[in-house]
Amino acid sequence: MPSAEARAAAAAARAPFGQRLAAAMAEHGPLCVGIDPHPSLLAAWGLGDDVHGLRSFSLSVVEALVGQVAALKPQVALYERHGSRGLAVLEETLALCAQGHVLSIADAKRGDIGSTMAAYADAWLGEGSPLAADAVTLSPYLGYGSLRPALDLAAATGRGVFVLGLTSNPEGKSVQHVGGADSVAKGIIGQVAAENAGATPFGSTGLVIGATVGAALEELGIDLAASNAPILAPGLGAQGATGADMKASFGAFWPQVLGTSSRDVLKAGPDAGALRDAAAATRDSLL
Numbered sequence: 001m002p003s004a005e006a007r008a009a010a011a012a013a014r015a016p017f018g019q020r021l022a023a024a025m026a027e028h029g030p031l032c033v034g035i036d037p038h039p040s041l042l043a044a045w046g047l048g049d050d051v052h053g054l055r056s057f058s059l060s061v062v063e064a065l066v067g068q069v070a071a072l073k074p075q076v077a078l079y080e081r082h083g084s085r086g087l088a089v090l091e092e093t094l095a096l097c098a099q100g101h102v103l104s105i106a107d108a109k110r111g112d113i114g115s116t117m118a119a120y121a122d123a124w125l126g127e128g129s130p131l132a133a134d135a136v137t138l139s140p141y142l143g144y145g146s147l148r149p150a151l152d153l154a155a156a157t158g159r160g161v162f163v164l165g166l167t168s169n170p171e172g173k174s175v176q177h178v179g180g181a182d183s184v185a186k187g188i189i190g191q192v193a194a195e196n197a198g199a200t201p202f203g204s205t206g207l208v209i210g211a212t213v214g215a216a217l218e219e220l221g222i223d224l225a226a227s228n229a230p231i232l233a234p235g236l237g238a239q240g241a242t243g244a245d246m247k248a249s250f251g252a253f254w255p256q257v258l259g260t261s262s263r264d265v266l267k268a269g270p271d272a273g274a275l276r277d278a279a280a281a282t283r284d285s286l287l
């Protein structure tokens with residue numbers, strides 16, 4: 001690991017995640033491709049459901065899509081299921097993203113009591129950590145304040161977080177919509193807004209709002225513009241949402257939205273050109 005001085009200098013030199021994401025979206029369009037090496041996809045690519053297949057799949061996706069999309073989002077669970085060697089592949093995948101200057105979002109959905117949260121923050125956002133990504137997804141359902149160690153470390157290292165707000169799965173409503181006009185989700189989004197006050201073009205504390213939420217933003221009276229947050233919107237493609245659906249749901253908030261699709265793009269592989277074409281078609285549906 002580099003010295004403490006070198007790590008501090010690297011963190012200080014990094015522009016805030018929100019600014020880096022805005023620049024990447026302006027250059028490459030509002031698409032993030034998820035790296036989700038499901039067993040079925042490994043088989044469809046002619047790879048084994050083992051660490052060699054995982055590595056070949058992951059590195060092929062990064063190599064094909066560097067310079068093509070705003071961000072890549074490895075799904076951590078699909079590396080964890082291969083044990084410590086799977087996590088080593090995730091480290092290599094994140095390093096390749098950094099080398100190719102494509103933003104990485106580790107979809108880990110971490111959330112725990114504050115003292116443990118500090119360790120998760122070190123792992124996913126700490127300078128010099130082998131698993132550090134440009135941003136990590138967080139679950140606020142142990143209380144938004146419990147995320148503080150990650151919010152602070154992200155700010156100190158120029159990294160970002162995406163806090164679950166309204167998730168893309170149908171079951172999410174049973175928790176997130178509770179309270180109606182004063183919904184749980186609205187409360188979380190309000191706390192995210194406080195983190196991002198004054199940041200331009202948006203802050204580094206993002207929100208996950210599913211591409212599948214339909215009219216929920218309007219029904220719950222949620223003003224995403226006030227959150228000043230980048231919005232990570234999963235659910236495009238395999239979960240049924242289209243670019244047109246997303247534009248209808250997000251309306252005036254569209255400039256903040258980074259759509260993300262995994263299986264629908266990945267099924268085009270393993271041919272690199274076919275992967276690039278699938279990503280380009282998905283990105284174009286968002287323009």
Ligand SMILES: O=c1ccn([C@@H]2O[C@H](COP(=O)(O)O)[C@@H](O)[C@H]2O)c(=O)[nH]1
Pocket residue numbers: 034036075107166167168169208210234235236237238239260261262263264
């Ligand atoms: O609300 C959420 C939060 C995260 N996800 C994750 O995004 C991808 C979606 O994969 P697809 O193949 O495009 O459906 C996956 O890793 C989920 O865990 C989400 O879907 N919804």
